[in-house]
Amino acid sequence: MERSEEYIKNERKQEWRVELQKKTKAKDRMAIERVEMHEMAPEERIKSQRVEVNIGLSKEEAMLEATRCMDCVNPTCMEGCPVSINIPKFIKNIERGDILGAAAVLKETSALPAVCGRVCPQEAQCEARCFYVEKLNLKSVAIGHLERFAADFERESGVISVPELAEPNGVKVAVIGSGPSGLSFAGDMAKSGYDVTVFEALHEIGGVLKYGIPEFRLPNAVVDVEIENLRKMGVKFITNYIVGQTASLDDLKKEGFKAFYVGSGAGLPRFMNIPGENSNGIMSSNEYLTRVNLMGADSEESDTPILRGKNVVVVGGGNTAMDSVRTAKRLGAERAMIVYRRSEEEMPARLEEVHHAKQEGIEFLTLTNPIEYIADDNHRVSQIKVQKMELGEPDASGRRRPIPMEGSEYTIDATVVVVAVGVSPNPLIPNSVEGLEVSKWGTIEVVKDKMQSSIPEVFAGGDIVRGGATVILAMGDGRKAAANMDVYLKEKYLSKKVEL
Amino acid sequence: MKEFNSLEDILDFAINEEQLAADFYTELAGKMKHQEMKNTFEQYALEELGHRAKLEAIKNGKKYKVSEAKIADLKIADYLLDVDVDKTNITYQEALILAMKKEKIAFRLYNDLASAAIDEPSKKLFLMLAQEEAKHKLRFEVEYDSNILTEN
């Protein structure tokens, strides 16, 4: 995809864009208030795990919001987007009412715009770099909401086009893991004519999009449409198949697979290693969310119902913690609490999730750190001993790190504790493939921007390389890997020299 | 408590402690199942040898001073469970816990020795040694704070 400044500038000079630029004065654009996303009322939405909180924008609202965008000569928003979506171009298409055109622009660079529009931390990426924020000190254009709108519009219109596919070339490639990284890789490789099979350990396709992020934030239907599209493009999916256990990479090679993309994610939960952590009633966010999202453990009829509690404490401050605590609320917890050792400003969770959590009555105990779990006679957790923290002086890196306050310990009642303090890469592939270079963090080492590992036919990306990142970065890696693997395979098997 | 007859005696003791720590990590590296953890422990062993070299330089006359500034103590090591060093598949998180706890024990030792010291020069030397260990511990705690406690 050409992304030169020249290209962006020329695009901006197209007749229809110039017309729009002239149609409304900057002053009038600035006078428009930023659109507010419609939401389900908090007291209603906490009754169900599967009702989406955000409802979406109407076409009129989206077009008005798009009018706020100045179509800047130098669109800094694009620099904030990890995959450089042509933001003004898609927004201006919305302004002129060509929503399918806008969706097509998104798809030039993002494989899953309906997902990214919902889960990207826009306030820290494109929206943070919007002209409105950087120069006017006003609220940014609602880029994320508009992205979601255009992608949803396309999906609901039922005219999603299956992209044009190159002639099948007969070369078999395998994808390990069906998260956003594996899916976007699979899509691009199918487009280039490869015979693509995705192997997934779980019984559902989608990785964290299905087992981690709850439906109140990202409905499964949104993800399923994308998977269906890949199927139409000829991508094969094999579930309940653990590469490294069900079969090894070598076994797959014997079956004719010429190259591999490892997108196996970072699903290994980390714990804090404090006393009492193995008491009953304490589990990782991964287990908690997977059981609810994938196995229906929230249903009263479930064979293996999830533990419910009056007081649920979730330890952590990221998206995983927010998803867990809001799930606990929906499962009927009277008190659902976040315990986080840093301050609220440092929470890695998306701003919107923190905001929604507060609306739903989640309690936030920040600068508070668990130091011990206390169990009852049945070895079931009953209390957490915590201590208050304060931020120390900025250190060499400029970061103010939390330091315990002497004598500030106290206990909180808790019958269920969900630990969401981070994840590590899934160790199976890194540990089972001979010759694969792995970092001390357990991530697979790859050549940057090529995503090729120390084994030439093995590429990798997403959380297994980054050790816990974001959907958009995982997806971007998948696309980069596809482009580079295509070059590698064409040169090796199709005796074609390719220039990227 | 251990007795020391001279400043040189103290330094010899401390130099030996660093060497023992280096040996400990080298042995651990040898036991690890995965290459990346072997590398990690070898790296720690090298760091201990670096500390040793620093003390040897002092023994050979290099000046040192006890800094006024307090070394930050994030107290992360205080609350974590001990790591089982007989395991052959220690994770990076566990490696950091192990290392910070070792530095903390060393810090305590020198601090206690400083309190017990009768003469000013030995006290100063012990305090300097304690400060060095506090710095080493901080280095591991900061890495733990930045990379393990990501809470994401």
Ligand SMILES: Cc1cc2nc3c(=O)[nH]c(=O)nc-3n(C[C@H](O)[C@H](O)[C@H](O)COP(=O)(O)OP(=O)(O)OC[C@H]3O[C@@H](n4cnc5c(N)ncnc54)[C@H](O)[C@@H]3O)c2cc1C
């Ligand atoms: C609860 C939660 C909420 C999040 N919220 C956000 C958010 O709001 N915004 C955001 O940008 N990011 C968010 N993230 C992070 C984001 O989801 C991840 O960065 C992203 O999903 C990584 O994609 P991936 O494709 O690399 O891996 P994953 O999505 O983890 O997918 C990996 C897949 O590989 C499979 N697998 C693993 N090993 C094998 C094997 N040996 N054989 C076969 N299959 C295997 C796994 O079962 C899994 O399905 C969140 C993460 C979690 C856990």
Ligand code: SF4
């Ligand atoms: S920076 Fe903001 S106003 Fe400028 S093009 Fe991007 S979204 Fe539009």
